[in-house]
Amino acid sequence: MGSHSDLQTLLIGIDAACERVLEPLFDADELPTLASIFETGASGPLESQIPPWTASAWPSLYTGTNPGKHGVFSFLSFDGYDWDVVNATDVRERTVWELLDRHGETSVVVNVPVTHPPRTFDGALIPGYTAPEDPDCHPDGLLEEVRDAIGEYRVYPSREDGVDLADAYRSCVRTRGEAFRYLADRFDPSFGFVQFQATDSIFHRRPDDDVAIRTIYREVDRQIERTLDACDPDTVIVASDHGMGPYDGYEFRVNDFLRERGYVETQSGGRGMPTWATLRDRNLKEGEEATRDGGERTPLEHAMAAAASVGLTSQRLGGVLERVGLAEFVAERVPAELVSAGAEQVDFPESTAYVRSRIELGVRINLEGREPDGVVPPAAYESVRSELVDALRSVTTPDGEPVFETVAPREEYFHGPESDRAVDVVTVPAAFDHFLSATLRGDQFGQPSEPWNHKLEGVVAVAGDGVDPASGAGNAHLFDVAPTVLASLGVPADERMDGDVLPCVESAGTRQYPRFDGDRSVETADEDVERRLADLGYLE
Structure with a gap:
């Protein structure tokens, strides 16, 4: 794969990343690529939303709106006393890649939660959390193509007997990077978004397993390094949906x-x-x-x-x-x-x-x-x-x-x-x-x-061309990520967004986009998805 200078902005999502977790790894020089992004760019805490959990927070991040606008408040949606696991049809606002599509920009999106079933846009998408293990992708047939190109690709880590949990998570992290680089080469996007979920899941399963945590984060850093080398984005944004830490109370x-x-x-x-x-x-x-x-x-x-x-x-x-x-x-x-x-x-x-x-x-x-x-x-x-x-x-x-x-x-x-x-x-x-x-x-x-479990404070870092590190990240909020992504590509934010462009990136202004007019929700009704969410304590 060659260098892709057309990739203008790369958004890297690291679920549950926060200073509590990252700083010891930075101090031990275990994450040189991530550390460089934080040191050379504008960085700081990123305040999450209420509630600060994966299924609601990632839609807030990629739409720039609060749950009262995008409509996802939990891993579950309710219809009277009935319930179902949320999916992309519950997201009632446009995503950043859909807004970019309106400006003729191509995007590649890999492993982002609550993106199944995918909606149509110019580019490629492999869904993440709350999708089934063999999800529909955009365009049709994409998952088979990716598996043919890179080998096994799983939405969730393997549960096979004898497979070490850390190895299963590390394999997922590795294939996120490999799939993104393959698709970047295939679609030549202006915007890329790759998300790593294992950095959250390991704390729900083995919060005291320091070896496994370090193993997973080192693999994340390795995949980021290889992606930067292969794609050469102008701007890199690292963001988490929330933080993680011990519960010392009741x-x-x-x-x-x-x-x-x-x-x-x-x-x-x-x-x-x-x-x-x-x-x-x-x-x-x-x-x-x-x-x-x-x-x-x-x-x-x-x-x-x-x-x-x-x-x-x-x-x-x-x-x-x-x-x-x-x-x-x-x-x-x-x-x-x-x-x-x-x-x-x-x-x-x-x-x-x-x-x-x-x-x-x-x-x-x-x-x-x-x-x-x-x-x-x-x-x-x-x-x-x-x-x-x-x-x-x-x-x-x-x-x-x-x-x-x-x-x-x-x-x-x-x-x-x-x-x-x-x-x-x-x-x-x-x-x-x-x-x-x-x-x-x-x-x-x-x-x-x-x-x-989850804490309210995550992290954000923005580095690259057109970024003013001296201006800093300000009092960054989860809702600010989407308008910042758009501004880095010179695209106006939707005036319905609740966030603002971070100080380190020049604003491209706002404009009124047509209201989202998609169909109402369809069922997930996938027992395997429910079981995995229960395993991680998201569902009691």
């Missing part, structure tokens, strides 16, 4: 709190949401793959449901097994369907308010006329919401410290035509040191199910 089970206050009703042995609950903190871990909505129950599931109906839920059973030292043994052998059949779950239609998905960072009200079996009359909505805000603001840990930094109505965080799909009350944990859980345990507080 796990707060919001639905247990709401149940005690009379907002949540429960059912035992029901199908609730989700049916594949992992219950990891009670060691009743996911065994065999579960289905979303069912089919016929097995005799064992019926038995667990019957036990639950008389009070022996899987949570209580887990506590008993833990006390007698058998929890881990049983957890490795109990299918998730059986655990779910016996779990005490939120009865959504009968409840006043509840948490549906912990990473939404908020509480939903079961509003009459909006939800299929809503119980809160519209006239009572504001009073119920005010009660919830006051109640949640008052919550303190067993140590007497506030659980939440902010509890607020959703309109303080989300604005735009999709805001009605957001939670009604936003709950931001103090310093992101507390782990919020939607599952019922009988106790409001416990140890965090995951010792490391």
